[in-house]
Every structure is written in structure tokens, then in C-alpha cells.
Amino acid sequence: MTTLADVGAGQKARVSSVSGSDAISLRLLEMGLTPGCEVSFVGKAPLGDPLEYSLRGYRLSLRRVEAERVLVDMT
Amino acid sequence: MTTDTTRRPMTVALLGNPNTGKSTLFSALVGVRQRTGNYPGVTVEKKVGRTTIGETACNVIDLPGTYSLAPHSPDEMVAVDVLLGRQAESQRPDVIVCIVDASNLSRNLYLVSQLIELQRPLVVALNMVDVASDKGVQIDVERLSQNLGLPVIPIQANRKQGIERLTAAITEAVENQQGGVLTKRDSPLPAEWQAEVTALETLSRQVNGAPLPRYLLERLVLDTGYLETADLEGVTPPVREAVAAARSRFTTDGQSPAVMETIARYQWVAQITDGVLTQTTQTRVTASDRLDHVLTHRVWGPLIFATIMLVIFQAVFNGAVIFMDLIEAWVGSAGDWIGAHMPDGALQSLMVDGVVGGVGSVLVFLPQIVILFFFIAVLEDCGYMARAAYLMDRLMSRIGLSGKSFIPLLSSFACAVPGIMGTRVIENRRDRLVTILIAPLMTCSARLPVYFLLIAAFIPATSLVAWRLGPISWSLTLQHVTLLGLYVLGVVTAILAALAMKRTILPGETPPFVLELPSYKFPDVRVVLHRMWERAWAFICRAGTLIFAVSILVWAAAYFPHDAAQVEAPFAQRRAELAAAIEQTEQMPDSAARTEELVALSDQSERLENEVAGAYLRQSLLGRVGRWMEPLFKPLGWDWRIGCGVLASFPAREVVVGTLGVIYNMGDDDESAGLRESLREATWDGTDRRVFTIPVALSIMVFFALCAQCISTLAIIRRETNSWRWPIFSFTYMTVLAYVGALLTYQIGRLF
Incomplete structure (x- = not known):
């Protein structure tokens, strides 16, 4: 299964679902990572984590463990 | 329209996502007429501003920036309570203003979709239309307003544009509601869901007499954990049971109702924005994007970050010193003036040492607070703060914190007070508390006088490594290593304390680091100045009074009973002899010998007065109390006099230097080499055994490295956590750590 953490430089993906329904998953959904949303990878912090994404016209930073909760389809 | 000025003031609630320019809009609406306080029982700051709209007096409540109205903690519940009028201290808002970032419309409209369900007059302020058009996005405002069924007013908060139209829309929304007009708005949530909530509404009316707010019932069914355990007024057991039943009916395939909510709302947002947004150009690389590329670059990012941190640290650590010295000089001359114009006695001492000293110990923090908050406000307002957290997160997550804790902890090396005030950037309550609790372990500048005195007196300057290049020479001595060791001790203890607290008193899963990286913008001068002023004033008002009161108490303990007859008697004869000798010398013909003799005599007389002061303190x-507690200090290698110094330094660590000076009959001049001498020569009462040995000096320094002897820190913890529990906890755990640390140091040091 491909997750958001697997999206590499210059790649885009479409969210298919967010696993789990605890407060963290809910926060990811609230921030707009809902099914169908297009996300592109922007970069990662100098120490390799967190990661930076672009979606819905803004920049969002997530830790790798959080990005792994977001299942995506590559576009 | 009536011009009835006796009408009750209108209440406006201002809400919005973080980084939308909400503070700027708040300032534009109310100017400087704002008050801050705390909501009872939570750490959320309550900000209310006053203004007049039309002819109506108006209270504007600035609610904390939030992405969603789903409460996950008591702090987030505050916004819901205020909006529903369930907050005891504020009026139910007559109108809600939601500020929306035009460049980021869909995520911002998520919050709007929740606000709509409150069934209150609602006005949307559309900010940053210019940023949106920079990104190549045009917005059809009229169509957006039609689709939403709400007034949408484009504004530019930073240029104060559109504010008049916004206030007109606010008035209109309130008047329409008074006339019974509230546009019918459809909920994005499915019809079966609406029916469930209506059933709960009916039930709550039957059980409680009055129905619970519909919005609260919706939130109860959608809840992810917090509301379930919260003690909410009117949520009685039968309501709870019905809510639980409704929840289970909406849990499909293990997906909680909350997941359904987010998906439904974003679908609604997609419908609302359909035909509203036009991408005029291909996705453009904006200046902000290019800047971000450099500032988060693998190499440049950390370099620039380190440079910025160095500048801030230097400014807070060294820049503030100039102003602190000025304040100390003013306070000193105010004390001298009062001393010269008042008769000797308890009242004079109270004024000079108690009142003026107490005021001084409050004011002396202001330069550091103002300087640090200047930088924090600039970094926050221009958008760099989020990048700083992004860059440092990996490092800080190793000790269970997030990148947002870095700047508060770094500034605590200058002073824990502004550092703790700076933890407001951390939204997660648990992370914020842990940061507050470990911040006082960072080696602040108040510890340095203690370290310098004891290191200079007892640690030999043995060179360990020497390096020489022409005229420049540098050597690492044992003294340097000791000082470095004390810094390391603070940091290591803080890391261990953070890890321990995360496992014991503040448990729970790691909070998410889901952080928006906002577009860069030029910081708003008004917002920055206001933030500095607000912090300084908050410190004076709410921490200052406590610091002042404790300073007076400690002064009283060191002054009373002040039995002059008993204390002065043993010195009367020497004093009389000295006075006679001075008088005799003064009558001698003018000569070098006479001058020399006079200087020697005045030295003697000064020493005598220092002895008297010492006798009074004893x-x-x-x-x-110090003597009574000596058995407790003995295992640390301390005599009762060191104990006294430590007790007297409860208001502030550096006070111990002055107290030791007085107690060892050296006066309270901490610069004097004489104090170092008399510390070296001090012996245990009635013996000729030296009090200070290297292990004793180390034990005192370790104690001061770990203790919470700083009333200002404790007072600011009280203010920031809005509870006495945390300052008491801080003091207890740090004092225990300090005692154990000092005990180990002395007992192990003795073996060598």
C-alpha cells in the first residue's frame, strides 16, 4: 500500500483514505487530507523528518509516522 | 433606527484559522483598548477589546486560532462554550465574525461550515485576497456569499481596508436577527444524522426541562474522546446513554462518526467553492515559495536558523544587560535617596530594602521580556516560527517534545521567565506543561554570580589545554570545565526530567506534529509592538505583585526582631574607641600620615558596621531558622550560614551572594575580592575547621543549578498554567533534585 510518506520529490498523489480514527487521524482529516484531495511533496527537514507537503493551496508539515497513516494513489 | 445608548453592549466573537491575520484584524477593530485575562480552569488566554460600532458599544472577544471547532481538550472547549453562551464570564455573542484566508479557502471554509451550525448571525471576513491573486487564484466574492448564504466582506487587515464595510455587515447581521431573519442554512451532514440530533434535542428537553444546544449534542455524538469524559452542565446520564446509542448507529466499518463529519464537510466545501475559484495562471512559484526553499534547505536552513538563534540569544543575554544595569542603578539611587531622607529604623529599612528592592526585582526582568517578545512576535508574524519548529522537530522529538519547544527552552538560558511566557506558541497542553516545567533547569543568567563567586574562590585555575598563536593565547582551565559542567548538568537533568514526566505525571500518546507552514509576509509593526507591550504588562500585573510580596516577606524575615540593645551591646566599646581615634586623628596637622591613618580608621569602621549587620542577620x-535547620544542611557539607544564604535566596538565586557577604561580615558588595577571602577563611562555629572546601563549593553550585530558588519563575508558572498546582510541583521536584544532587556531590567529593 502506498502512503503519503512514499511520495517523493516532484511527485503528486491523491488521498484515498486515512487509517485509524483517533485524534491524530482526525486532525489529518480536518487539515484537509480527505479522500480525493491532491497532495504534492515539497521537501523534508534537514534531519530527514518532518516532511513538507502542498495541498489545498497551503503548505503542511507532518512527521513521517503521521504521513504513513495517509493512504494515497500516485497520479 | 433607535439611537438608544443605554442598550446593552453588543458582543462580537472573532474566530478563525491560525495565520489568517486574526490578531491584525482584532487590533484594527479595537485598537489598543484590549484586556487579557485567563478563563477559569484552563490555560487559554481571554482577550476582550472594546470598540463602538455605529452607536453601539461593543465587546469583541478574540478566540484562539483554530482549524476546527471539535474540542479535544478543556482548552479547545472554551471556544465552544463562549460561542454557545455557556461561558459564565461572557455574554453569548450576538454575532460571530470568522476571518478566512482567501489564499487557502477550502481549509478555512471547514471552520465556517461548523460555525454555520451554531445558528447564530455570522459574517465572513475574507482576508489576504492579494496573497491569493499572487498565487494565481481569483475569487468571485459575490458568488461565494450567495453559495454560503452569508455576508462575505473582503478586507485587508494589515492596511485596515474593508473594516468599515465589515462593521456595517456586523450591525446588519445583528439587526436582521433581531427582526427574526436568519437565513436558512443547510447542514453538510446527512439527513439521518439531522434526525438523530433532533431526537436528542427532544430527549434533553424532556429530561432537563430545557433542550441542550443543538451544536453541543452534535459534538457529543461526533466526539473523539474528550467530551465523553468531560463534566458538562446539563449532560445527564440519560442524555449520555442516548448519545452513546446514536454514536454506535453512526459507526460503520470501524469509522467513527467524526471521520464521516470531516469528509462530509469537505464535500460541502467543494460544492460551495464550485465556480467561485478561478486559477488564472498555472500554479506560480511565489516569492514565499522561493524563500521557503532557502530557509528550509538542507544546508542553508540550519545555518540561517543558528544565526537567528544566536542573534536572539545575544540580544536577550547581553543586550538586556545595558537596560538591566540602568534599572538597577535607578533603583539603587532611589534607595539611597530614601535612605538619606528618612530616619533610620524599621520603616527606612522596609522602604529601602523591602519596597524599592522588591520593585527593582520585578522591573529588572522587563528588558529581557520585551527583547525576547520582540523577536518572537516578529518571527511568528512573518511566518518563520513554524519553520523553526519544522527544523528542530526531529531533535526535540527525541525527548518527547516537538520543535515548538526549542525557542522557549533556548531563551531560558538567559532567563526562564520570558522563556516560560514564550511557551504560548505550543498549542499542545502536555508539551507546553513539560516545557514549562523543565525550562527553569536551563542555566539562566541569575545563576552566574553564584557560579563566578564560588568558582573564583575555590576552583583552581589549573590549565588543562593551552593554545597559543602569536599574541593570542587561549587555555582551557579547570574553572572553565566546572562552568561548562554546570551548564551540561542543567541540560541533561532537563532531558531526563522531560522523559520522566512524559512517562509518569503527564502520560499519553505523542501529540501530532501537524503544522501549517504559512506563507511568509512582512511582520505587522502594530501587532509586534502590541505583543511586546502585552507581555510586559501581563508580567508586571500578575507576576509582579507576587514577586513583590515575597520580597517583602523575605526582607522581614532577615530584619526582625532587630533587637538593637542586644545586638549592638558587644560592639559599643569598639565603636566608641574608633570614634575617639578618628576624632583625635582629625585634629592632627595635615600630612600624608594623617590621611593614611584616616583611611585606615574608616576601613576599620566600615568593617565594624559590616560585623554589626552580620550580627543582626544572625x-x-x-x-x-537557618541555625535550626542546620542538621538538614550538614549532610550537604553546609554550615547554618550557607543554609541562611540559600533560604534568603528564595526570591532570586543571585541574592545568595549578597546574603553570604552580610553573614560573613563583608557587607553586601558582591564585587569584592574580600568576600572570596572571607569565604575561604570561614570556619565552623567553635572550631578551626574550614567551612568551604572544594566539595562544599561544588555542592552549593549543584544545588543552585537544580533548585527552583526564583519566585519570579514560580509566579510566572502560576500565571501561565493558571493554577497553583504546577508552581508547587516545580518547586518541590526541583528542590528535591537539588538536595539529592548536592548531597551526592558532597558525599562523593569527600572521598577524594
Whole structure:
């Protein structure tokens, strides 16, 4: 299964679902990572984590463990 | 329209996502007429501003920036309570203003979709239309307003544009509601869901007499954990049971109702924005994007970050010193002036040492607070703060914190007070508390006088490594290593304390680091100045009074009972002899010998007065308590006099230097080499055994490295956590750590 953490430089993906329904998953959904949303990878912090994404016209930073909760389809 | 000025003031609630320019809009609406306070029982800051709209007096409540109205903690519940009028201290808002970032419309409209369900007059302020058009996005405002069924007013908060139209829309929304007009708005949530909530509404009316707010019932069914355990007024057991039943009916395939909510709302947002947004150009690389590329670059990012941190640290650490010295000089001359214009006695001492000293100990923090908050406000307002957290997160997550804790902890190396005030950037309550609790372990500048005195007196300057290049020479001595060791001790203890707290008193899963990286913008001068002023004033008002009161108490303990007859008697004869000798010398013909003799005599007389001051301190309440507690200090290698110094330094660590000066008959001049001498020569009462050995000096320094002897820090913890529990906890755990640390140091040091 491909997750958001697997999206590499210059790649885009479409969210298919967010696993789990605890407060963290809910926060990811609230921030707009809902099914169908297009996300592109922007970069990662100098120490390799967190990661930076672009979606819905803004920049969002997530830790790798959080990005792994977001299942995506590559576009 | 009536011009009835006796009408009750209108209440406006201002809400919005973080980084939308909400503070700027708040300032534009109310100017400087704002008050801050705390909501009872939570750490959320309550900000209310006053203004007049039309002819109506108006209270504007600035609610904390939030992405969603789903409460996950008591702090987030505050916004819901205020909006529903369930907050005891504020009026139910007559109108809600939601500020929306045009460049980021869909995520911002998520919050709007929740606000709509409150069934209150609602006005949307559309900010940053210019940023949106920079990104190549045009917005059809009229169509957006039609689709939403709400007034949408484009504004530019930073240029104060559109504010008049916004206030007109606010008035209109309130008047329409008074006329019974509230546009019918459809909920994005499915019809079966609406029916469930209506059933709960009916049930709550039957059970409680009055129905619970519909919005609260919706939130109860959608809840992810917090509301379930919260003690909410009107949520009685039968309501709870019905809510649980409704929840289970909406849990499909293990997906909680909350997941359904987010998906439904974003679908609604997609419908609302359909035909509203036009991408005029291909996705453009904006200046902000290019800047971000450099500032988060693998190499440049950390370099620039380190440079910025160095500048801030230097400014807070060294830049503030100039102003602190000025304040100390003013306070000193105010004390001298009062001393010269008042008769000797308890009242004079109270004024000079108690009142003026107490005021001084409050004011002396202001330069550091103002300087640090200047930088924090600039970094926050321009958008760099989020990048700083992004860059440092990996490092800080190793100790269970997030990148947002870095700047508060770094500034605590200058002073824990502004550092703790700076933890407001951390939204997660648990992370914020842990940061507050470990911040006082960072080696602040107040510890340095203690370290310098004891290191200079007892640690030999043995060179360990020497390096020489022409005229420049550098060597690492044992003294340097000791000082470095004390810094490391603070940091290591803080890391261990953070890890321990995360496992014991503040448990729970790691909070998410889901952080928006906002577009860069030029910081708004008004917002920055206001933030500095607000922090300084908050410190004076709410921490200052406590610091002042404790300073007076400690002064009283070191002054009373002040039994002059008893203390002065043993010195009367020497004093008389000295006075006679001075008089005799003064009558001698003018010569070099006479001058020399006079200087020597005045030295003697000064030493005598220092001895008298020492005798007073020994018989004071503080001296007695110190002697009584000596058995407790002995295992640390301390005599009762060191104990007294430590007790007297409860208001602030550096006070110990002055107290030791007085108690060892050296006066309170901490610069004097004489104090170092008399510390070296001090012996245990009635013996010729030296008090200070290297292990004792180390034990005192370790104690001061770990203790919470700083009333200002404790007062600011009280203010920031809005509870006495945390300052008491801080003091207890740090004092225990300090005692154990000092005990180990002395007992192990003795073996060598």
C-alpha cells in the first residue's frame, strides 16, 4: 500500500483514505487530507523528518509516522 | 433606527484559522483598548477589546486560532462554550465574525461550515485576497456569499481596508436577527444524522426541562474522546446513554462518526467553492515559495536558523544587560535617596530594602521580556516560527517534545521567565506543561554570580589545554570545565526530567506534529509592538505583585526582631574607641600620615558596621531558622550560614551572594575580592575547621543549578498554567533534585 510518506520529490498523489480514527487521524482529516484531495511533496527537514507537503493551496508539515497513516494513489 | 445608548453592549466573537491575520484584524477593530485575562480552569488566554460600532458599544472577544471547532481538550472547549453562551464570564455573542484566508479557502471554509451550525448571525471576513491573486487564484466574492448564504466582506487587515464595510455587515447581521431573519442554512451532514440530533434535542428537553444546544449534542455524538469524559452542565446520564446509542448507529466499518463529519464537510466545501475559484495562471512559484526553499534547505536552513538563534540569544543575554544595569542603578539611587531622607529604623529599612528592592526585582526582568517578545512576535508574524519548529522537530522529538519547544527552552538560558511566557506558541497542553516545567533547569543568567563567586574562590585555575598563536593565547582551565559542567548538568537533568514526566505525571500518546507552514509576509509593526507591550504588562500585573510580596516577606524575615540593645551591646566599646581615634586623628596637622591613618580608621569602621549587620542577620528570624535547620544542611557539607544564604535566596538565586557577604561580615558588595577571602577563611562555629572546601563549593553550585530558588519563575508558572498546582510541583521536584544532587556531590567529593 502506498502512503503519503512514499511520495517523493516532484511527485503528486491523491488521498484515498486515512487509517485509524483517533485524534491524530482526525486532525489529518480536518487539515484537509480527505479522500480525493491532491497532495504534492515539497521537501523534508534537514534531519530527514518532518516532511513538507502542498495541498489545498497551503503548505503542511507532518512527521513521517503521521504521513504513513495517509493512504494515497500516485497520479 | 433607535439611537438608544443605554442598550446593552453588543458582543462580537472573532474566530478563525491560525495565520489568517486574526490578531491584525482584532487590533484594527479595537485598537489598543484590549484586556487579557485567563478563563477559569484552563490555560487559554481571554482577550476582550472594546470598540463602538455605529452607536453601539461593543465587546469583541478574540478566540484562539483554530482549524476546527471539535474540542479535544478543556482548552479547545472554551471556544465552544463562549460561542454557545455557556461561558459564565461572557455574554453569548450576538454575532460571530470568522476571518478566512482567501489564499487557502477550502481549509478555512471547514471552520465556517461548523460555525454555520451554531445558528447564530455570522459574517465572513475574507482576508489576504492579494496573497491569493499572487498565487494565481481569483475569487468571485459575490458568488461565494450567495453559495454560503452569508455576508462575505473582503478586507485587508494589515492596511485596515474593508473594516468599515465589515462593521456595517456586523450591525446588519445583528439587526436582521433581531427582526427574526436568519437565513436558512443547510447542514453538510446527512439527513439521518439531522434526525438523530433532533431526537436528542427532544430527549434533553424532556429530561432537563430545557433542550441542550443543538451544536453541543452534535459534538457529543461526533466526539473523539474528550467530551465523553468531560463534566458538562446539563449532560445527564440519560442524555449520555442516548448519545452513546446514536454514536454506535453512526459507526460503520470501524469509522467513527467524526471521520464521516470531516469528509462530509469537505464535500460541502467543494460544492460551495464550485465556480467561485478561478486559477488564472498555472500554479506560480511565489516569492514565499522561493524563500521557503532557502530557509528550509538542507544546508542553508540550519545555518540561517543558528544565526537567528544566536542573534536572539545575544540580544536577550547581553543586550538586556545595558537596560538591566540602568534599572538597577535607578533603583539603587532611589534607595539611597530614601535612605538619606528618612530616619533610620524599621520603616527606612522596609522602604529601602523591602519596597524599592522588591520593585527593582520585578522591573529588572522587563528588558529581557520585551527583547525576547520582540523577536518572537516578529518571527511568528512573518511566518518563520513554524519553520523553526519544522527544523528542530526531529531533535526535540527525541525527548518527547516537538520543535515548538526549542525557542522557549533556548531563551531560558538567559532567563526562564520570558522563556516560560514564550511557551504560548505550543498549542499542545502536555508539551507546553513539560516545557514549562523543565525550562527553569536551563542555566539562566541569575545563576552566574553564584557560579563566578564560588568558582573564583575555590576552583583552581589549573590549565588543562593551552593554545597559543602569536599574541593570542587561549587555555582551557579547570574553572572553565566546572562552568561548562554546570551548564551540561542543567541540560541533561532537563532531558531526563522531560522523559520522566512524559512517562509518569503527564502520560499519553505523542501529540501530532501537524503544522501549517504559512506563507511568509512582512511582520505587522502594530501587532509586534502590541505583543511586546502585552507581555510586559501581563508580567508586571500578575507576576509582579507576587514577586513583590515575597520580597517583602523575605526582607522581614532577615530584619526582625532587630533587637538593637542586644545586638549592638558587644560592639559599643569598639565603636566608641574608633570614634575617639578618628576624632583625635582629625585634629592632627595635615600630612600624608594623617590621611593614611584616616583611611585606615574608616576601613576599620566600615568593617565594624559590616560585623554589626552580620550580627543582626544572625539574630534575625532567618538566622534562627537557618541555625535550626542546620542538621538538614550538614549532610550537604553546609554550615547554618550557607543554609541562611540559600533560604534568603528564595526570591532570586543571585541574592545568595549578597546574603553570604552580610553573614560573613563583608557587607553586601558582591564585587569584592574580600568576600572570596572571607569565604575561604570561614570556619565552623567553635572550631578551626574550614567551612568551604572544594566539595562544599561544588555542592552549593549543584544545588543552585537544580533548585527552583526564583519566585519570579514560580509566579510566572502560576500565571501561565493558571493554577497553583504546577508552581508547587516545580518547586518541590526541583528542590528535591537539588538536595539529592548536592548531597551526592558532597558525599562523593569527600572521598577524594
